[in-house]
Amino acid sequence: MQIILLTKNAATARVLDIGRRWPLYAGLLLGVLLSTGLFHAGYLYGRDAARPDLAAAAERTRTAEELRELEAVAARRNVDHHLNALALRLGELQAHVIRLDALGERLTVMAELDPGEFDFSESPARGGPESGDAPRAAASPDIERAMDALLVRLGDREQKLTLLEEFMLNRSLAWRIEPSGRPIKEGWISSRFGRRTDPFTGKRDRHQGVDFAGRSGSEIIAVASGVVTWSGRRSGFGRMVELDHGNGYVTRYAHNKKNLVKVGKTVEKGQSIALMGSSGRSTGTHVHFEVLRDGLAVNPMSYIRAAR
Numbered sequence: 678m679q680i681i682l683l684t685k686n687a688a689t690a691r692v693l694d695i696g697r698r699w700p701l702y703a704g705l706l707l708g709v710l711l712s713t714g715l716f717h718a719g720y721l722y723g724r725d726a727a728r729p730d731l732a733a734a735a736e737r738t739r740t741a742e743e744l745r746e747l748e749a750v751a752a753r754r755n756v757d758h759h760l761n762a763l764a765l766r767l768g769e770l771q772a773h774v775i776r777l778d779a780l781g782e783r784l785t786v787m788a789e790l791d792p793g794e795f796d797f798s799e800s801p802a803r804g805g806p807e808s809g810d811a812p813r814a815a816a817s818p819d820i821e822r823a824m825d826a827l828l829v830r831l832g833d834r835e836q837k838l839t840l841l842e843e844f845m846l847n848r849s850l851a852w853r854i855e856p857s858g859r860p861i862k863e864g865w866i867s868s869r870f871g872r873r874t875d876p877f878t879g880k881r882d883r884h885q886g887v888d889f890a891g892r893s894g895s896e897i898i899a900v901a902s903g904v905v906t907w908s909g910r911r912s913g914f915g916r917m918v919e920l921d922h923g924n925g926y927v928t929r930y931a932h933n934k935k936n937l938v939k940v941g942k943t944v945e946k947g948q949s950i951a952l953m954g955s956s957g958r959s960t961g962t963h964v965h966f967e968v969l970r971d972g973l974a975v976n977p978m979s980y981i982r983a984a985r
Contacts, residue, residue: 760820767823774830856900856928857983860966861953864891867963870976876960885974886929886967887981893962897930897951899944900966900980908936914965915957918950927972931965932957 868888875882899920906927907919914931918938921927934954944950955962968977 763820767820767827770827770831774827855924855983856922856926856968856977856980858900859889859981860897860900860928860930860964861889861891862896862898864889864895864953864963866890870978877958886931886965887977888963888965890961890963891953893954894934895953896949897933897953897964899946899948899950900928901926902946903928903944905938905940905942905944905950908938908940910957913958915959916951916954917957920944920950925971927969929965929967929969931967932959932963934962 866887867890868884870884870887872881873884874880897918901920901922903920903922903926905918906921907917907929909916911917911931914929916933916936917929917931918933918936919927919929930951932953932955933951934956935952936950937952938944938950951964953962953964959965966977968975968980
């Protein structure tokens, strides 16, 4: 077999004689064509097969991004919720502090203290270098500053109210154990403390107490809280009740018609302890009232007037 090859201008021609080898050449050409086709088909098949994986990967990437965005939104909402709850709690605490201030001011007035000593309207005077060791919470700066200020105010109010409580407790205790007031509910003073003419001898003598005259059987009351150390008859006093109030104070109630308390019992200020009578060395119905301080009889009038 001959193949004629022409040049571009067709001026000359060449003849290729493939002779008997044309089947070989045809086979080679067919092989090249088949290889090229198979390669192209494999490429197309591989590309089409890879498309679902790429799509799935892209979908997974979009899903992960959406999840992160949803988590960020949820986190922001959670933070906002906690900040709102914290702000609400802060408002409640501030209202409590205002009520504590009002209570402290009323107690200061009731205790008749100098307002400048327990001034609940002023912030406490404090100072000192910052240590820098305390961790800072990740909170809103405004709320954090408000919480710090509130903690300082609460600490100051706690200290002031504690001191005020101790002061009023001590004063209340002193009021209970220190004699004050009249030992009767009704009656009048019939004889005072000091030197007087003895009604039985007519001589000048020292009267150790104050006498209160009244109706027979009327109540005699304790002028301070204490413990009964005597309840019975005593020479010259007739039926007598003696109370020990502690802190060196003792009171006596004598010439009673009847004693209402027994030795060892605790009595409260204002409690009825006897009934007025005229037992012992007495010229009529009355109660002989004595106040002893550290074993010495003192004028009861200063304690009687103290309750006014």
